[in-house]
Amino acid sequence: MEQRRAIRIPKFRRRAEARPDEVLDAALDLFIEKGFAATRVEDIARRAGLSKGAVYLYFPSKEAILEGLVRRAIVPIATQALSSAENYEGDPRLVITMVLKMLAAKLNDPRLLAIPKLIVREVPGFPELAAMYRREVLDKVMPVIEKLIRNGIDQGYLRPVDPHLTIRSIVGPVMLHVAMAEIFGITPPDGFAIDRLIDNHLTILFDGLSAPDGAKRWTSS
Amino acid sequence: MEQRRAIRIPKFRRRAEARPDEVLDAALDLFIEKGFAATRVEDIARRAGLSKGAVYLYFPSKEAILEGLVRRAIVPIATQALSSAENYEGDPRLVITMVLKMLAAKLNDPRLLAIPKLIVREVPGFPELAAMYRREVLDKVMPVIEKLIRNGIDQGYLRPVDPHLTIRSIVGPVMLHVAMAEIFGITPPDGFAIDRLIDNHLTILFDGLSAPDGAKRWTSS
DNA sequence: AGTACATAACTGACTGGTCAGTTATTTGAA
């Protein structure tokens, strides 16, 4: 009808392979803003420049959109993290430092941070989501870290700890830092400060909280 | 259960001060089971032995039920944790150990664990909930722990770390352990094992992950 | 080049069901 000048906006695009990604982008924006339950499929459609019906040409249900979203965001990160740590032989503290810093960088991007938030939030009503995340990410990443720790112990870099449980000691503080900032808005006085957090955390993680002088080695129970 | 003979179950109870608590109990059960959004007010009423309308005699809205629930569960715990740690002067590692074990015990109770889960889940659609939790719990508990750490440093028990950030190093691993078990069903081979986790965590927290021999003190960056 | 048919891409009104909150009415304790 009206194409004013040179450029025309095509209304249909045949072979529209880009569409699913556009829908996913729009959905992520809205899920971040209002959460899964509170965003209507029609809103997603609108933002993607489509009608509601068209969305259902690409995704069978609203949940499928969420699942697609998570899968798209997750898989590349998991493989990246894996490549850093796999087949590494040396001081595991170097890899742990690297991986944590990489993780922190990722978590600075709101669009990536949104994914774990969505998972945590929607799990009760959508268990397959957690199952997928576990299958695609955790079941791949955790064994690698575990092996890293085990090697570190065998080679005398680390004290003999439980490798499986120690994963929580490595990652937990970072997660809690993010969660506190996100959920309760609790940050250090100088802002999010994730780099300072990681430095502080690594110091404690590797060398312990106890003062070296006068403090006997700690024994639990 | 049902009494056939002498005693009769009064159908109305005037001045029913017990009612709000009964509604809260019922609501908690259902929120644990299906989450906030998916439980209907009528279900809550039914389980409390009331009609839907009656619930609205005691609570102005569904959200008010959630808020009441959280407040009722939270406040006693916060004060209890506080009394353990306040005005303590001595090796802070003892208190930290105690508080973590107490925390772990609490988190074993599904009805208590449900509260933070509900908060995390419902924050996006109900920010006052997070604000309340922060006001009533975190803003009271965190400064106490921070002071504990500061004292520990001053008295030579602990190395000089950032007290505010170190809170995450203390609590984070426990939280992550719980979260992993709850959300993804990931536990050690021998079950939830929170006690073993805490032992492993405290060892690392106080004495560090590094092997004492041959390993130079860790310096970040 | 123009015309006709084919089909992929898309639309938006509609349906069926759900559910928070309201209200007219009933119950029973005092």
Add this chain to the structure above:
DNA sequence: TTCAAATAACTGACCAGTCAGTTATGTACT
């Protein structure tokens, strides 16, 4: 007899998913 306590039927709004119809694009034939 009175009235707070409780009920059950009702209202209004919402929204995921459907589908009959529309529009843009491709193709084949002349």
